[in-house]
Amino acid sequence: MGLGDDLMITRFVEQEKKKYPGKQIVIGKLEEKIIYDSLIYKNNPNITPIDKVDRAKPIHFINYHNRNRPYIDYKNSNNNNWQWNMSFSPTPGKLYFSEDEINKAKVILNSAKDYWKKNNNSKFKAIIFFESSSTKIDDNFYYNKMKNKDWGESNWKKLILRLKSDYLIVQSKHEKSKRYDGAYYPSVDFDFRIACAIINECDLFLGPEGGFGHAAAALEKKAVLYFGGWIHPKVTGYKFHENIYFNHPKSPCGTVGYICAHCEEARKSISVNDVYGKIISILSC
Numbered sequence: 001m002g003l004g005d006d007l008m009i010t011r012f013v014e015q016e017k018k019k020y021p022g023k024q025i026v027i028g029k030l031e032e033k034i035i036y037d038s039l040i041y042k043n044n045p046n047i048t049p050i051d052k053v054d055r056a057k058p059i060h061f062i063n064y065h066n067r068n069r070p071y072i073d074y075k076n077s078n079n080n081n082w083q084w085n086m087s088f089s090p091t092p093g094k095l096y097f098s099e100d101e102i103n104k105a106k107v108i109l110n111s112a113k114d115y116w117k118k119n120n121n122s123k124f125k126a127i128i129f130f131e132s133s134s135t136k137i138d139d140n141f142y143y144n145k146m147k148n149k150d151w152g153e154s155n156w157k158k159l160i161l162r163l164k165s166d167y168l169i170v171q172s173k174h175e176k177s178k179r180y181d182g183a184y185y186p187s188v189d190f191d192f193r194i195a196c197a198i199i200n201e202c203d204l205f206l207g208p209e210g211g212f213g214h215a216a217a218a219l220e221k222k223a224v225l226y227f228g229g230w231i232h233p234k235v236t237g238y239k240f241h242e243n244i245y246f247n248h249p250k251s252p253c254g255t256v257g258y259i260c261a262h263c264e265e266a267r268k269s270i271s272v273n274d275v276y277g278k279i280i281s282i283l284s285c
Contacts, residue, residue, distance in 0.1 A: 003192050004211035004236075006040035007218055009064050010047075010093035016060060017046040023060040024048035030063035039193055043096035071235045080257030084235045092217040092238060097197050104190070105197035112170045112184040124168040126203040126283050130183055131172035131195070131212050132156045145256045148263040150208050151226040151270065153178065158272045159206075163279065170198060172212075204283060209236060209243075217241065224279050228266035229253055242278045244270060 009027060017025050025047050028035040037050040053059070067074070071090070076083040097105075109127070116124055132150065157180060160169060164182030171183040172195050179185050190198075196215040199205050205216040205223040209231060216223040223241040227233050229251035233243035245251070246266035253262050 002211060003038065003040055004214040005064075005066075005069060006038040007093035007095070007211065007214040008090050008236075009062065010040065010044060010095075010218070011091045013044070013046045013062060014094060016062060020058075020060045023058040024053055025060050025062065026050075026053060027062045027064050029065045029068075030061050033061075034065075036065065039191065040093075040095070042193065043098055044094065045096070077254070080255065082254035082256055084232060084252060084254060086232065086234060089234055090214070090217070090236060090238065092220070093214060095193075095196055095215065095218050097193070097200070101193055101197045102200075104194050105201060108186050108188075108190070108194070108198055109170065109201050111186065112168060115184045116168045120165075125166045127168045127170060127201070128163065128204050128206050128279075129170050129172070129195070129199045129202040129212075130156075130160065130180070131177075131205075131207040132180075133172075133176055133178050144259055148253075148255050148260045149210070149226075149228060149230045150267075151228065151275075152267045155267065155270075155272055155275075156180065159275055162272060162276050169206075170202065204279070206279065209233075213237070213241065222282050222285075224275065224282060226270070226275070227252075228270070229262055230255065230260075230266075242282045244275060244278060246270060 013025055026035045035050050035053060041047045071085050071088045073083040073085045160180045160182045163169060169183040171180060171185050173186045173189050175189065192211065199216055199221055200219045203222065205212055205221055208226045213223055213225045217238045225237065225241055225243050227237065227243050227245045229246035229248050230253060232252040233245050237243040246269060250262045253260055255263060
């Protein structure tokens with residue numbers, strides 16, 4: 001759990017700040033009085049930065065941590081499978097960019113446009129920001145989870161090749177990212193916030209369910225997201241996105257403790273043509 005979780009709480013924080021305008025708003029583990037920080041909270045006027053908190057002044061503590069997420073049914077979950085709270089649906093969060101972040105994003109996007117001009121004679125129809133990999137894949141727990149959530153590298157490769165002649169595809173770049181032919185691969189690594197600032201300049205986000213889906217929602221951007229059969233779009237998806245779900249008796253499985261055969265079936269059942277069609281449809285709206 002990570003930056004997507006942090007994004008989901010920001011709209012609630014905004015509401016709480018209106019209720020308690022005179023208090024410092026912090027997020028963390030209430031019972032232990034631990035305050036958490038996040039890249040997501042940077043520049044957010046509703047959250048008191050961790051290094052600015054004055055414990056001698058009134059504090060409003062939001063109890064939100066990796067054992068208290070509203071979309072998980074902890075009572076019925078175990079170490080191998082998470083169960084979902086199907087009565088929960090997220091509200092788009094908020095991101096606040098600095099001028100420096102906006103400028104860095106524009107530099108990367110301008111380089112992507114130059115890349116397009118050098119390799120194409122026609123104008124692109126739209127700009128797609130694409131991310132399929134996770135920075136957490138070396139951890140055994142997260143490897144299983146991310147593998148089960150993902151559509152599969154071969155599917156993403158085929159889709160990018162199908163899109164590349166009509167759409168400028170800008171790929172996220174970090175130390176664990178995989179390079180895809182047909183996508184613009186920036187010359188420098190950049191963090192999640194810069195990636196989100198780039199998404200803010202694009203027409204659509206493409207990738208698996210996760211943090212960038214929540215970022216696209218916060219930025220009111222279109223998105224095509226692969227959910228597979230791991231989690232239901234009602235729980236972490238947004239109605240104005242195209243959420244690709246594997247409707248199956250075992251879905252949503254929430255498998256985290258092992259590689260799931262049901263999730264492999266989802267990968268094979270959802271075709272490149274299916275996802276390609278969803279992208280064309282949502283961009284034409």
